[in-house]
Amino acid sequence: MTITNTWTVVQMNAKPELNGKANVVFTVYWVLTGTDGTYTGSVYGSAGVTLNPDSSFTPYADLTQEQVIGWVHNGMGDNVAAYEVSVAKQIADQINPPVVTPPLPWA
Numbered sequence: 001m002t003i004t005n006t007w008t009v010v011q012m013n014a015k016p017e018l019n020g021k022a023n024v025v026f027t028v029y030w031v032l033t034g035t036d037g038t039y040t041g042s043v044y045g046s047a048g049v050t051l052n053p054d055s056s057f058t059p060y061a062d063l064t065q066e067q068v069i070g071w072v073h074n075g076m077g078d079n080v081a082a083y084e085v086s087v088a089k090q091i092a093d094q095i096n097p098p099v100v101t102p103p104l105p106w107a
Contacts, residue, residue, distance in 0.1 A: 003034045004034065005033070006033050007069045026051075034094060036091055042087065
């Protein structure tokens with residue numbers, strides 16, 4: 001089974017001003033959606049991010065989804081793989097349900 005995973009930023013919280021910078025992101029809300037072409041699984045979460053004074057600052061209006069997802073992944077470490085495994089399990093469970101509810105035999 002080949003699963004295509006897509007990470008999407010759905011919202012960001014920002015401080016209006018921090019250390020002379022405007023709209024500094026501190027929380028990113030994300031969704032991971034996986035599909036095998038027929039079945040879909042998803043996970044929703046949030047990640048805190050911290051302004052690194054030694055890194056270059058990207059103004060809020062110039063942020064890209066890829067850049068922000070990179071921050072999220074860097075902060076998650078091994079949890080990135082764990083979330084992707086969770087989505088794969090959701091899809092596998094749709095293909096081969098671990099629990100079924102058959103109709104009552106006397107119905």
